[in-house]
Amino acid sequence: MSNAATFDTRTDTAIPVESPLAYSYRHSGAPRGSGYRLKLRERAMLGHLILRGGAIVLDEAVREVLGISLPGKPQALVHDASGERSIQWLSPDEWLVIVPGGEEFPLETKLREYLGDAHYAISDVSGGQTLLEVSGEAALELLMKTVIYDVHPSNFPVGKGVTTVFAKATTILRRPSEERWELVVRRSFADYCYRWLLDAGSEYGVNVEQ
Amino acid sequence: MFYIYCPYCGEHREEEEFHPKGQAHIERPKNPEECSDEEWGDYLFFRDNPRGVHHEMWVHAVGCRKFFNITRHTVSYEILETYKMGEQPSITAANQTQSREAAAVSHQEGVRA
Numbered sequence: 427m428s429n430a431a432t433f434d435t436r437t438d439t440a441i442p443v444e445s446p447l448a449y450s451y452r453h454s455g456a457p458r459g460s461g462y463r464l465k466l467r468e469r470a471m472l473g474h475l476i477l478r479g480g481a482i483v484l485d486e487a488v489r490e491v492l493g494i495s496l497p498g499k500p501q502a503l504v505h506d507a508s509g510e511r512s513i514q515w516l517s518p519d520e521w522l523v524i525v526p527g528g529e530e531f532p533l534e535t536k537l538r539e540y541l542g543d544a545h546y547a548i549s550d551v552s553g554g555q556t557l558l559e560v561s562g563e564a565a566l567e568l569l570m571k572t573v574i575y576d577v578h579p580s581n582f583p584v585g586k587g588v589t590t591v592f593a594k595a596t597t598i599l600r601r602p603s604e605e606r607w608e609l610v611v612r613r614s615f616a617d618y619c620y621r622w623l624l625d626a627g628s629e630y631g632v633n634v635e636q
Numbered sequence: 637m638f639y640i641y642c643p644y645c646g647e648h649r650e651e652e653e654f655h656p657k658g659q660a661h662i663e664r665p666k667n668p669e670e671c672s673d674e675e676w677g678d679y680l681f682f683r684d685n686p687r688g689v690h691h692e693m694w695v696h697a698v699g700c701r702k703f704f705n706i707t708r709h710t711v712s713y714e715i716l717e718t719y720k721m722g723e724q725p726s727i728t729a730a731n732q733t734q735s736r737e738a739a740a741v742s743h744q745e746g747v748r749a
Contacts, residue, residue, distance in 0.1 A: 517700035
């Protein structure tokens, strides 16, 4: 194992933790109702890890530890059988791993054990970003007027994820399934993106699931 | 608005995702101490400003955050090719004039026939 200093970023349960959108829910509200065409849901407190290094070395490690092979093609996004763990290609030597909250530190430790002295870097970015789910029949329309990337199904099939500009903010846009889109946004931009989504989605009717 | 092909992402993206980073293929002198003031000044401050084919460095700032090179025509703004760092351009000012001359010759031949 390498001599990198690691620590579990999760605090004791005694200390209350809040999602990046807790402030937004209080100030901007969370509309609920029937007759909506757009559904928003925040998947807060997930474990986000950034893996950097050579594709071959990392591929062996994540196959062994996580049971998913590393997506080698640009813009690829792969999930495990349960759909809860995913790896996304970000750049030729960088991948984003998202796992259920609490799993990221054990995963990081296991990966470090497996990788040993190989040349790589693992950073826990769980505290820095959050995941927003956008679904509903108007989801595509909303994305079309917000994202500069071409989100037409012919260009954006299921299993693709890109880093692009969402309402002037840098976000990762992913499509894990036919009807569901995911936005990985910076924590500091979460309130802005949430309010943008509420505003842009008001014409369709928005339902926020908490 | 450019629609730029990122050689690392393998697809065209909007210009908004990129930043220009100036002239490409500038090599830092191996031994700065042995440079004359003029050589060092040239390396540090002076850049080409050609009319025609120009090689530039760009970064895919919002996408993969990799640097790469673009060969661009400064008159027509046309992007002739993009290629990864460390690679050499296949289109240069020299072979561009050659191909234009060749095209002119073949055109003349066409007229003659």
